[in-house]
Amino acid sequence: MKIYDINVTTNRGESKSMSEYKGKVLLIANTASKCGFTDQYTQLEKLNAEFKDKGLCVLGFPSDNFANQEPDDDENIAKNCQLNFGVTFELLKKGDVRGENAAEIFKFLTSKQGFKGFDKEHPLSAKVSETLEKNFPEILKGDGVKWNFTKFLVDKNGEVVARFEPTASFDKIKNSIENLLK
Template sequence: MNVYDFKAKTSRGEEKSLADYKGKVLIIVNTASKCGFTPQFKELQDLYMKYKDRGLEILGFPCDQFAHQEPGSNQEVQEFCRLNYGVTFRIFGKGDVRGDNAQPLFKYLTEEQKFKGFEPDSPSTEMLTNALKSHFPEYLEGDSIKWNFTKFLVNREGQPVGRFEPTASPVSMETEIEKLLAE
């Protein structure tokens, strides 16, 4: 099994096979428009522009499960990403990424790439950890998605090979991206 075995709903509600991305290096990320990590859209777009011609694709999956930080419609999400961050990579339709109703893709990703903790050197680690302990302690349990902007790196064979928590800057993934693109 790999990510190519999954389908996802586009922002227009159509099914799209992830097999359409065969041979590409992927970053799959759950996103939100009203989150402290939302500025990561800029770094993700910068990575996309830098590496898309070498085979990088970024797939954004808006999610409203974390403190209602993605309240807009699919169209509003698309417009927000384009207007505020110049996003040109694919943003899919809104959906759950944790729990019983999680999209199958995210159940697979979290089974393949376990939670190893937040980045100890990130200035946002303490803030996020404290917020989760205070308001959403159940989110800290297990390997599920902890918050918006959890990023999964997938190789050209469709295998998840890395997990980067919200506290990891997208730019911190660049060395791994370059390795995968060179393979």
């Protein structure tokens, strides 16, 4: 199976084939509006603005899988993201990104790029690890998404080439995108 074989649902309820993104570099993130990492919407939008005309598509998949940090419905999520963060990149339907009910795209992404740990240099890495160990130890098992704003980078051929945890440096993400767009 390739990523282009997967269908997703837009935040307006329309089915969309990932094959529509053939030839593009994709940065796919699970998002939430009430998270300590929510300011990453701004950083994702900066990447979108800088590279969309060069072949990057940023796709946001809102999820409420982690401590009820995305309580809104799709319409309110879109309004909040546009109003508070200037988001113009595509937001898809809110859904699960881990577990039995995970969207097919996240099952695919995590099967291609497993969890390798949080970036030790980020000031919140220890806090995230401690919170998961203490309150959500089951999340640490396996390669599933560990927290909001986990990002996956897909090259122009549909290969999942990188996974960035919420603690990853946006400079590192930007450099990876630039290399794929060359």
